[in-house]
Amino acid sequence: MTILAPPEGPPAADEPPGLPDPVPVAVHFRPPRRDGMEERFSATDPDRSWDLARHPRVARLLRDRKLQFLLILPNQLIFWLVIMLGLLGTVVPGLNFGTAITWYIWFCLVFVMMAVVGRAWCAMCPFGGFAEWIQRRTFWQRTQKTLGLGRKFPEPLARYGLILSVGSFILLTWIEEFFNIAGPGNPAATSLMVLGIVSSALIFFLVFERRTFCRYVCPLSGLIGSVGAMGTGAGFRTRDREVCVDCQTKDCMRGGDDGFGCPWYTWPGSADSNLTCGLCTECYKACPSDNIGLFVQPPLTSVVAPTRRRADVAWAVALLWGLVLFQQVNATNVYASVDGWLTGITHIRYPNPIDYLGLIGLFALAFAGIGWVLSQAFGRSDLPPSSPAASRSFVDRTSRFRSFFVPLAYGVIPVVGADYFARQLPKFFKHASRIVPSVGAWFGHGSVHSTLYNTRMLSNPEIVAVQIAVIGLGTVAALWATWKIAGRDLVPVASHPVGARVATLGVVLGFGVLASVLYVIMHAAS
């Protein structure tokens, strides 16, 4: 036996070896477009050296199909415990582990995670995770047949991107306020709320394909997606875009032998922010070319760098800003008077949906109004007219108003994120220590008279100081982001570029000051 050279040329290195295949002879794809690729993505592509998956141990971990299961499992156990204890445990909210961990610890942690990493919570979320186990009929394996109808989310709803998710967040917040769930009130209410989310997720997972629920409906998705842009987690991105463009299988989208197609409808080949990367690792596992990395990036990159500014993100930010301002305003005496007056007329107790939705809408529209004023004041007279509705969808349509409003909304993200984070601080600093007696209560040792139950980490003035510091930090970050964004996005469309940049900075500063002043007035109210 001798080893000889093959008689014909070897197959290309990236092609699997095989006997002659007549199909490719008949295939003549149109050449994919490549021009403009460099300009489009150069600002958002992370530094190649910031690829965590280059390290063999990280790579092995990411390839392990059990990874996400192990991330979800602890949260899953905790939340089923929350449901059980909420229904069966003590009715004292501060002593019930379910309410204590949900409202004193978890909600605060979610905001920390979103501000630092982005969608880290989505990777370990027990709500979507539980439903996905059932949809895939497995805890971690790559299965072929899914359970459920696998429908596509209706286009008329899907075209509005994150806005439906923000809507469900506003609805959930109203329910939470109306039933005083997060007060926290009756622990059973917390259980029912969590059960409601799990049930909704399950229904959506069984009716629609992939993670339609997480992408479009989850109450936290819009918030985490937009505010999470501040984070350092860039998510899973391509290592070499040319390889992705030329890839004929798109396993990361369709699913391959080792990984499902992206449940979040994200293609690493064109991802320019961490907006819709749920960090589930499926694309990394599926890629046949080992061309996907897990990248980190400097904070605020996903706020500043993307060249494609999405209108749904801008409106989501405006609505979220409206909601968080409402939550601050409703701690003031003026609001109490207005709400009381409305309750007298409509006989609907706090929060009256009229003033709840009215104020949120008013604040959001005021935000948009500022964008409109800026566009009128600084927009160049020769700006092209608005794109016809038919030519582009809601997310990408262009107009004079949008050319100012959308970049401004992106710039404001750090203030909004800081405001949401600051809103959680009073509960954390006042009551986080209650988690210990709430655990002790399982064994009959917890008491509302215990030292830990009544320990506060900070006094009210100290909490307000921390809140203002957080807002200050967010405002500085927003000023820097807005300066950069305005320099790139507003200068080309402004008649007075310097004026436009200064005016937008003024708006951002005003937002920061407004939030700070309201925190002073709230005086650390939960």
Added chain:
Amino acid sequence: MTVLDIPTHGVSSDASPHVQVLTDRCAGCQECSVRCPTGAITLDAETWTVLADDAACVGCRQCVRTCPFSAITVDGPVLVEPRVQLSQHHPEHLLADRTETRTGIGSWAEALAEAARCLDCPDPTCVRGCPAHNDIPGFIRSIRAGDLDQAHEVLRRTSVLPDICSRVCDQAVQCEGACTWSLGDSVPVAIGALERFICDNAPVPGFDQVGTAAAGMEVAVVGSGPAGIGAAAELVAAGASVTVYERDDEPGGLLRWGIPDFTLPDALARRPWDVLTAAGVDLRLGHPIAEAEVAELNGHYDAVVVAAGASMPLRLPVGGAELDGVWDATRFLNEAHAALAGGAGLDVLRRLPATGSGMSGTPGGDTDGADGPTVLVLGAGNTAMDVARSARRMGARAICVDWMDRRFAPVRPDELEEAAAEGVDVRFSTTLERLEGEDGRVAVAHLARTRQESAGERPEVVAGLGVAEHVDLVVMAMGYRIVPELVESVGGVPVSKSVGGVPDRRWQGSGILANTAPEFARHQPVGKLAIGREHARVVAGLARQDRVWVAGDALVGPSTVVEAMAQGKHAAEAIVHHQPRRPGHGERALARVLVAVESRSGTTARCARQLAEAISGRSAPEAGEAGPEAEVRVLPIDKVGVAELAWADALVVGSWVEGLVVAKVGPARATRSWLAALPPLAAMPVALFCTYAVSPGGTLAAMRAEVEAHGGQVVVEEAISRRQASRSEPPSGIARLAAGLAGDPAS
């Protein structure tokens, strides 16, 4: 050359399709734009999402099927011209009529109009739907250019039976069912009719030029049916010396006796063998090769292709099946073919006595068969229809019974219509309960009604609804299976066409799997069927024994002419690829080595790469000599399937050692399951290695046992410690593996 100016697509219509792109979800992957037949979709570089031009859209919905994220919808009509209407020949006097019933496209104008309906898709799903993967857009382009010789050149690359396949293929569930128009639930291009038009108007060329890729190789082919024709044609074209052994006195297998003249005229069925014998194929008729004799034959040839078909008819185990006058379809079709070809000789039925059915007189005296004998055909598939229609042409009354519900029966509607038009009485939801005889001869068939609620359900007999039918001949035409001796001697046959796991993403990306049940394809899953056929074709490239390949019905059980031909061709391609040599006729070349490896920490993968370099180094020409090196490919073990194994001349399997120091020490899990699921390795040389931390234990022995159980020949094995493997220099075991694989006695 005639070039006519006919638009490639489009019809005048007030309404036009509207493409809507959901830009929230569109990722700009361009899967749609690279495949759009009309170029209606382009990428917007600003948003990196796609834009659609409704004016250029013809509504084929290819974009909808190929988008991985369901981000495109298309509303509105499908803009395609009506399909050419093919006429049918309905014989005025059916008796003894052998005229072809289906006619082809009658004129160039019609052919050009039909060719103009083809969109010339960038990723043509019809090509995947065709079991032979004919370049359908390619030959249609040639028709448009008016160049039928060029069309034949295109067809020749993948098919040696275009004149036959265009007549006997069920295009509705193959190429035409997979046509973009069909997947868009419209009416596909008449691909079969266009292929036939080429062959009807320009002779299928012979083998003017013979290659040298297989020069000096002597190959035996057992069987002269479609698989044998495919193999012999490919081999003789590559320059091999080919000998074909056929048990019958006529070549062609079922092409000759299995398909009646009114579907496939004799002259066409003879044509391939006229061409092949003219090209130098040594055809030995009346020369049966028993399955046990294949090994003996193998000693005299460099390679053997077993294409003996699946010739064992299925018989219904009912009372009276042993009576005289109960035939199988093979016997009937053979005798009917000869009788009809003989013109006046309708002896087969003339011999039958008149029954008490109330019909008397001479068979064939009346074309409606009212006074002829009654032939009961069990089954309602293609063979059953051929039997029944042949019987009608011989003046008999024909009844077909099938226990399946009509809704679920796998019968071609056109075939059913033709049979009904010729007076065949087809009864679905009916089965044979028992037969009664008179004087040892079948006389009465007791039929029962059946009920079937769904396609996957086995029909059940409904009690108390039986009828008795007077019959003169019963023909069992329920299908065939591979003869048990072949199953025993080859092993692993029939190969299942059901493919598990994730479908090939190239196929998935083409959109063929998106519309699972097109209307034109009779709601059959064309994509799934095509993938199953492709799997069988690929398996045909894998030797089942040392230098023995199996193709056609002998490999997969009863299938179709085109599948058998494609498999035979692929088996021959594998022979040309591997250049096998029988002992004493040259050395066996190992030009391609496949290294399948399972690595956890990277150590085993590094050893595999070092081994690949060592093997390449051994094959590298000495300094100053010219010539390329052997090709070595390293793949993760779970990426190595049948296609990769069919490519390799030799195999290396490497695994890390699993287990806890001494407990459960053995090959890693993926390696174990991969080895257990191996196809036959047909004496392929195999090298084994493992990397271990403390002790390899019985790892190599376990791997060797599995490889040898699948027919592999372990030539060398090495256990490499991680300590050795972690050094900068390759461990000494690597060199021993490379030497052992090359047959170096020093190893």
